[in-house]
Amino acid sequence: DVKVTQSSRYLVKRTGEKVFLECVQDMDHENMFWYRQDPGLGLRLIYFSYDVKMKEKGDIPEGYSVSREKKERFSLILESASTNQTSMYLCASRGGGAGTGELFFGEGSRLTVL
Amino acid sequence: AQSVTQLDSQVPVFEEAPVELRCNYSSSVSVYLFWYVQYPNQGLQLLLKYLSGSTLVESINGFEAEFNKSQTSFHLRKPSVHISDTAEYFCAVSGLGTYKYIFGTGTRLKVLA
Numbered sequence: 524d525v526k527v528t529q530s531s532r533y534l535v536k537r538t539g540e541k542v543f544l545e546c547v548q549d550m551d552h553e554n555m556f557w558y559r560q561d562p563g564l565g566l567r568l569i570y571f572s573y574d575v576k577m578k579e580k581g582d583i584p585e586g587y588s589v590s591r592e593k594k595e596r597f598s599l600i601l602e603s604a605s606t607n608q609t610s611m612y613l614c615a616s617r618g619g620g621a622g623t624g625e626l627f628f629g630e631g632s633r634l635t636v637l
Numbered sequence: 638a639q640s641v642t643q644l645d646s647q648v649p650v651f652e653e654a655p656v657e658l659r660c661n662y663s664s665s666v667s668v669y670l671f672w673y674v675q676y677p678n679q680g681l682q683l684l685l686k687y688l689s690g691s692t693l694v695e696s697i698n699g700f701e702a703e704f705n706k707s708q709t710s711f712h713l714r715k716p717s718v719h720i721s722d723t724a725e726y727f728c729a730v731s732g733l734g735t736y737k738y739i740f741g742t743g744t745r746l747k748v749l750a
Contacts, residue, residue, distance in 0.1 A: 527680070554736060563646065565727060565742035566681075573736055581737070613680055623669050623688050623731070626738060628680030 526550075529614050529629035536636050542601040544632050546614030553618065555597035556626070557581075557589065560611040569612075572597055604636045639664040641730050643741035651749050652720055658713040658744045660702075660728030670711040671729040671738070672702055681727060687711065698722075723748045 530545035548555065554573050558566040568581030570589040578589050586608060590598045597616075601608055611633050615626040644659045662668060669688050673681040685696040692704040702713045711728060728741040 556738075558740075563742060565643075566740040568737060571736055579736070615681075625671075625683045625686065626673075626681070628673075628682065630678070630680045 527614055527616055527627050527629040529612075529632045531632050532630065534632060534634045536604050536634065538605060538636060540604050540636075542604050542634065542636075544599040544601075544612055544614075544634070546597045546599070546616075546629055547595050548597075548616040548627070549595065550616060550618060550627065551594065552616040552627075553594070554616060554624075555591065556615040556617070557587075557597065557599045558613045558615065559583065560613055560631070566613065569599065601634075604634075606636050608634065609636045610634060639666075639668070639730050639732060639737075639739045641728050641739050641741040643728055643744050645744050646742065647745045647747065649747045649749060650718055653717050655716050656714065656718050656722075656746065658726050658728075658746065660711045660713065660741060662709055662711065662728070662730045664709075664730060664732060666732040669731045669733075670702075670704060671731070672696075672700070672711070672713050673727045673729060673740075675725045675727065675743075677724070684713075684726070718746070718748045720748050720750060722746060 527548045556571040557569045572578045572591040588600045614629040617624040642661045650656045671686045672684040674684045675681045687704045695701045725743045731738045
């Protein structure tokens with residue numbers, strides 16, 4: 524059974540803290556993604572990685588960075604958390620050809636920044 | 638550039654009634670279209686997809702969607718809904734050779750007893 528695992532389901536952090544969100548997939552997928560989900564805005568792409576150590580900015584990368592040192596792991600980093608980063612964060616991975624492959628999602632990490 | 642519009646943010650419907658969730662897209666290249674479903678407190682999972690071939694695609698739990706190129710639509714339908722279909726549904730588009738998927742804002746389907 525394919526699996527994308529996000530390390531924390533719920534986090535509460537304070538403004539200015541550094542936050543790490545971890546995502547691990549067991550499907551040997553090349554492509555991994557971080558999305559942010561907010562009510563009424565749908566899913567917005569923060570960053571994606573098409574291979575180890577390779578990354579590209581998505582639509583809303585400001586205030587975020589990522590790390591992909593191993594194929595199975597893709598981390599999202601908030602260098603200095605702010606209240607407007609309170610949101611649900613979804614990690615996804617994909618195999619197959621660009622554009623056609625199914626995205627497999629983790630269960631999400633709900634971050635609250637106080 | 639690609640975009641996706643889901644016209645209804647919420648759709649209430651009684652159990653065993655039919656439902657249609659609307660999705661329109663815009664794209665300058667050939668598209669691939671997807672519907673994902675998100676049950677409460679879970680991530681998204683693929684419901685069905687259109688890549689090529691027959692314009693009518695079906696899921697294993699009775700949903701279907703039809704790709705209409707002239708109307709740039711990919712509406713999701715089910716002839717008879719169950720309480721368990723209560724979830725949020727997202728339409729998404731990608732294109733040949735792209736890594737990016739563009740998601741709509743989602744439609745909350747609430748099935749009433």
